[in-house]
Amino acid sequence: PSRLKSARKAAGLTQQQLGMALGMEPNTASARMNQYEKGKHAPDFLTMKRIAKELDVPVAFFYCEEDILSELICALGKLKKEEQIRILNSLNSDKT
Template sequence: MSSEPLESSNVVGRRMRSRREELGWSQEKVGVLIGIDESSSRARISRYEVGTHEPPIETARRIAKALGVPLAYLYCDEEDVAMLLKELATQSANQRRALMSQWLEGLR
């Protein structure tokens, strides 16, 4: 995996789309999950994904929660760091603490 920043200035949209497609979900489903009316949910999520609009932070927070990723994942422009954030989010708090301890120990 590369640590190169994403080329697009629309990091949030690219991360949203990537995760949504990974889950096999439609734009409409994501929109409805975050509370957007079904009749406009596809169009609104599409605007976020293509970069026409960037979601306000509270909307981005709801999107991240619906997609099962930390908010930081949506804004991370380095692919390997984003993947690490996504993986860390799947761990329990105890597992994260243990991983952090191991990592810190490795720095010494």
């Protein structure tokens, strides 16, 4: 829940704006997003994918247990595929 709130704020959106962007009714959007952010209700995976797309973060960002991994996922998610592959190859070659 805390990552959802921080990602929403980083995107410069209010709870109502995010909810409405996801297709929620204007009169319930803020309350529903608040429940998600507080952990009172958990959105299903498809909703989380839509939230992630709207906030421009990989959906995995919301599911990492470790903060450092979630930050890495966000950073890597913003790179072009070629750069992601180069970094992955570099990490894999460092193991040997």
